[in-house]
Amino acid sequence: MIDYHLNHLKELEAESIYVLREVAAQFENPCLLFSGGKDSIVVLHLALKAFYPASVPFTLLHVDTGHNFQEALDYRDNLVKKHGLRLLVASVQEAIDKGLVREEKGYSASRNALQTIPLLEAIEKNKFDCAMGGARRDEEKARAKERFFSHRDEFGQWDPKNQRPELWNIFNGRKHVGEHFRVFPISNWTEMDVWQYIYQEQIEMPSLYFSHKRKVFERDGVWYAASEFIQNKPTEVIEERVVRFRTVGDITCTGAVFSEASTLEDIIQEVAASRTTERGTRADDKRSEAAMEDRKKAGYF
Amino acid sequence: MTTTIEEIDNFDSKAYLDMELLRFSTAGSVDDGKSTLIGRLLYDSKSIFQDQMDAIEAASAKRGEEYVNLALLTDGLRAEREQGITIDVAYRYFSTPKRKFIIADTPGHIQYTRNMVTGASTANLAIILVDARKGIIEQTYRHSYIASLLQIPHIIVCINKMDLVEWDEKTFNRIVNDYKAFASKLDIKDVHFLPISALAGDNVVNRSENMDWYQGPTLMYLLETIHIGSDLNHIDARFPVQYVIRPMKNEYHDFRGYAGRIAGGVFRVGDKVKALPSGFSSKIKSIVTMDGDLQEAFAPQSVTITLEDEIDISRGDMLVRENNMPQVEQEFDVMLCWMNEKKMVPRGKYILRHTSRECKCIVKETKYKLNINTLQRLEDDLELGLNDIGRVTIRTTVPLFFDSYRKNRNTGSIILVDESTNETVAAGMIV
Numbered sequence: 001m002i003d004y005h006l007n008h009l010k011e012l013e014a015e016s017i018y019v020l021r022e023v024a025a026q027f028e029n030p031c032l033l034f035s036g037g038k039d040s041i042v043v044l045h046l047a048l049k050a051f052y053p054a055s056v057p058f059t060l061l062h063v064d065t066g067h068n069f070q071e072a073l074d075y076r077d078n079l080v081k082k083h084g085l086r087l088l089v090a091s092v093q094e095a096i097d098k099g100l101v102r103e104e105k106g107y108s109a110s111r112n113a114l115q116t117i118p119l120l121e122a123i124e125k126n127k128f129d130c131a132m133g134g135a136r137r138d139e140e141k142a143r144a145k146e147r148f149f150s151h152r153d154e155f156g157q158w159d160p161k162n163q164r165p166e167l168w169n170i171f172n173g174r175k176h177v178g179e180h181f182r183v184f185p186i187s188n189w190t191e192m193d194v195w196q197y198i199y200q201e202q203i204e205m206p207s208l209y210f211s212h213k214r215k216v217f218e219r220d221g222v223w224y225a226a227s228e229f230i231q232n233k234p235t236e237v238i239e240e241r242v243v244r245f246r247t248v249g250d251i252t253c254t255g256a257v258f259s260e261a262s263t264l265e266d267i268i269q270e271v272a273a274s275r276t277t278e279r280g281t282r283a284d285d286k287r288s289e290a291a292m293e294d295r296k297k298a299g300y301f
Numbered sequence: 302m303t304t305t306i307e308e309i310d311n312f313d314s315k316a317y318l319d320m321e322l323l324r325f326s327t328a329g330s331v332d333d334g335k336s337t338l339i340g341r342l343l344y345d346s347k348s349i350f351q352d353q354m355d356a357i358e359a360a361s362a363k364r365g366e367e368y369v370n371l372a373l374l375t376d377g378l379r380a381e382r383e384q385g386i387t388i389d390v391a392y393r394y395f396s397t398p399k400r401k402f403i404i405a406d407t408p409g410h411i412q413y414t415r416n417m418v419t420g421a422s423t424a425n426l427a428i429i430l431v432d433a434r435k436g437i438i439e440q441t442y443r444h445s446y447i448a449s450l451l452q453i454p455h456i457i458v459c460i461n462k463m464d465l466v467e468w469d470e471k472t473f474n475r476i477v478n479d480y481k482a483f484a485s486k487l488d489i490k491d492v493h494f495l496p497i498s499a500l501a502g503d504n505v506v507n508r509s510e511n512m513d514w515y516q517g518p519t520l521m522y523l524l525e526t527i528h529i530g531s532d533l534n535h536i537d538a539r540f541p542v543q544y545v546i547r548p549m550k551n552e553y554h555d556f557r558g559y560a561g562r563i564a565g566g567v568f569r570v571g572d573k574v575k576a577l578p579s580g581f582s583s584k585i586k587s588i589v590t591m592d593g594d595l596q597e598a599f600a601p602q603s604v605t606i607t608l609e610d611e612i613d614i615s616r617g618d619m620l621v622r623e624n625n626m627p628q629v630e631q632e633f634d635v636m637l638c639w640m641n642e643k644k645m646v647p648r649g650k651y652i653l654r655h656t657s658r659e660c661k662c663i664v665k666e667t668k669y670k671l672n673i674n675t676l677q678r679l680e681d682d683l684e685l686g687l688n689d690i691g692r693v694t695i696r697t698t699v700p701l702f703f704d705s706y707r708k709n710r711n712t713g714s715i716i717l718v719d720e721s722t723n724e725t726v727a728a729g730m731i732v
C-alpha cells in the first residue's frame with residue numbers, strides 16, 4: 001500500500017487553509033489584519049490559495065500606528081494592487097487627533113498599545129464580525145493558550161479563563177450580536193515554519209527582513225532604527241550598522257539584529273542558530289511578565 | 302543581540318522541508334514531572350531560547366524558588382503562575398531534524414478532564430507519566446481511559462523518577478504488569494513503556510547509564526520514529542464540503558468548485574462520487590489547487606473539487622465514493638464528555654456540529670454515566686455535569702453522514718453548542 005503522508009509544512013498549510021475557509025463560511029463580514037509583517041504576509045498567501053481561483057473574500061485591515069517603515073507601506077500597497085484586494089486603514093493618529101486615546105510621553109513612548117482603540121473602532125464601524133490575525137502560539141506564553149477561533153465580547157475583550165473548548169477541527173463561531181471573533185489561522189506555526197514556508201513558496205518579502213545598512217541606536221540592550229518618531233536621549237549614539245529585522249511592526253518598538261543574512265536561506269540558517277525569540281526584539285513585551293495577556297484581554301490582536 | 306552563524310551544526314534547510322508532524326499530549330497527576338519532562342525535551346532539543354530562559358529564571362527568583370522552574374515555560378496565564386498549576390491546554394512546539402512536534406500540555410486534575418479531552422482530540426500520541434514510587438494510581442486509569450476514548454493511536458507510559466527507586470528493574474516490571482492488566486480492558490492499540498528520570502535526563506534524549514537492564518529505545522527516539530503514516534483513515538473516502546467557490550471572473554465563468562479538507566480516504570480524478578444528502582452521482586472532473594491540478598488527493602489535504610455534472614451541492618454536504626457509503630442516520634449513540642458548568646438538560650435541545658454540518662438535536666436518552674476512575678457504568682446516576690462522560694442517544698433534525706469514531710476521528714466526532722449562550726458545551730464520539 002502506498003504510504004500517504006504530507007510533510008509538516010504541507011500539513012500546516014492544509015490546516016490553515018481549512019481555518020480560512022471556515023471563516024469565510026461562518027462569518028458574514030470577516031477582515032484580515034494586515035501589518036505587512038511576515039506572519040500576515042503568509043496568512044494572505046494562504047488565503048489566496050484557499051479560495052483560488054476566486055478572489056480573497058476578506059477585506060484587509062491595517063491598523064496604522066503612523067510610525068511605519070516606508071518599505072512596509074510600499075510593500076503593502078503593491079500587494080493590494082497586484083491581487084486586487086480591498087484595504088482599509090485604521091489610523092492611530094486619527095484616534096489621537098479625535099482625543100480617543102492619549103499619546104504616551106517620554107523616551108519609551110510607544111503607540112503599540114494604542115492600536116487597540118482604533119482596531120475596535122474599525123471593527124465596530126465596518127461591522128466586521130471576525131478579524132483574522134497572523135499571531136502564532138509559539139510567540140509568547142499567553143498566546144500559547146489562544147484558540148484558533150477566539151471569542152470577544154461586545155467590548156472586544158478576551159476572557160482567557162473562560163475560553164470555549166476547541167476540539168478536533170470543529171470550530172464554533174456562533175456569537176451574539178455585537179460580539180466578534182479573532183481567528184488565528186497560523187496558530188500552530190513556529191517562526192521557523194514561517195520562514196521555511198516563505199522559502200518553499202518563494203514568497204516575495206519586504207526588504208526590511210534582509211540585511212541592509214541602517215542608522216540605528218542602542219537602548220536597553222535593543223537596537224532600534226533611528227527615525228523622526230523616536231526622541232533620542234543625549235547619551236544615545238546613532239550609528240550606521242548592517243542589520244535586518246526579525247519582526248516588522250511599529251518602528252519605535254521593533255528591534256533590529258546585526259545580520260549579514262541577505263537571502264531566505266541565510267535567514268533560515270540564522271533563525272536555526274538564534275538563541276533568542278523574535279519577541280526578544282520587541283520592547284512592548286518587556287514591560288511586564290503578563291504584558292501580552294493584559295493587552296489581549298483589553299482587545300489587542 | 303548578534304546571532305552567530307557558527308553555532309549551527311550543519312543545519313540542512315532541504316531536510317527541514319521534509320519533516321513529519323507529530324502531535325502529542327502529556328498527562329500525569331500533579332508533581333509526576335510533566336513540566337520537567339517537557340522542559341527537558343525542549344531544552345535538549347535546543348528549543349528554549351535564551352530570553353525565555355532569562356525570563357523564567359527571573360520569575361523563579363522573584364517567587365523565591367531555589368531552582369529554575371521549567372513549569373513557568375508552559376504555565377502562561379497569570380492565574381496559572383499565581384496558583385502554580387496548569388489550568389488550560391498550552392501548546393508547545395519543538396523540532397528535531399526528523400520531526401516537528403506539537404505538544405498539548407494538559408492539566409491532570411479531575412476538574413480539568415475537559416481540557417485533557419481537548420488536548421487529546423488532535424493528538425497522534427499520548428505520554429502518560431507514572432511516578433515510580435507510587436505506581437499506577439487512579440489518575441493513571443483516567444488518563445488512559447481518555448486516551449483510549451479519544452482513540453489516540455499511540456501511548457507511551459513513562460515511568461518517571463526511577464532515580465528515586467534506585468533504578469530498580471523489578472519496580473519497573475511490576476508497574477508495567479499492573480498497567481497491562483487494566484489496559485486490556487481499554488481500546489489501546491499501541492503502547493510502549495519506558496523507565497526514565499525527567500530530572501536527570503535518563504532515557505529522555507540520552508540513554509540511561511543507570512539502567513543497563515533496559516534495552517529499549519529512549520523517549521526521543523520513539524517520538525522521532527513511531528510510525529504515524531497510518532494514523533489517518535486512507536480507505537473510506539469522505540469529503541465534507543466546506544465552501545463553494547464561484548469566481549466572479551470572466552475566465553472562470555462556469556467554474557464551480559467545492560472546497561474542503563479531505564476527512565478520509567483518497568479521491569482521484571475520474572472517480573465516481575455521490576453527493577449526500579441529495580444522492581446524485583457524478584464524476585470528479587478536476588482537483589484544483591493554486592499550485593496546479595492534482596490527479597489524486599488524500600486526507601488531510603485541503604483541495605477544491607470540480608465535478609462533471611452540475612448538481613446542487615452546498616456547505617454541509619458530503620462527497621463519498623459510490624461503493625463506500627458512511628452511515629446516514631438521524632439517531633445514533635455517542636460517548637459524550639460534558640464541558641460546561643451548566644449541567645446537561647435531559648431531553649434538552651442543542652445545536653450540533655459535525656464536519657461542516659450544523660443542525661439542531663435533542664439528547665433523547667442517557668444510557669449510563671461513567672465513573673472515569675474505575676470505568677464503572679453508573680445506571681442510576683444519569684446527570685451529566687462538568688467533566689462527566691456518559692453514553693447518550695442523540696436525535697437530529699436532519700440526517701447526518703458519519704462513521705464511527707473508531708473508524709474515523711474526523712467523521713465520527715461532534716460538538717454540542719448551547720443555543721442561548723453559544724458556548725461549546727460537549728464533545729461527542731459516535732459509537
Ligand SMILES: Nc1nc2c(ncn2[C@@H]2O[C@H](COP(=O)(O)OP(=O)(O)O)[C@@H](O)[C@H]2O)c(=O)[nH]1
Pocket residue numbers: 329330331332333334335336337338372461462463464465497498499500501
Ligand atoms: N528525583 C526526581 N525528581 C523529579 C523527576 N521529575 C520531576 N521531579 C521533581 O518532581 C517535582 C514535580 O515536577 P513537575 O515537573 O513540576 O511536575 P508536574 O506537576 O507533573 O508538572 C519537581 O520538584 C521536580 O524537580 C525525576 O525524574 N526525579
Ligand SMILES: [Mg+2]
Pocket residue numbers: 335336372387
Ligand atoms: Mg506542571
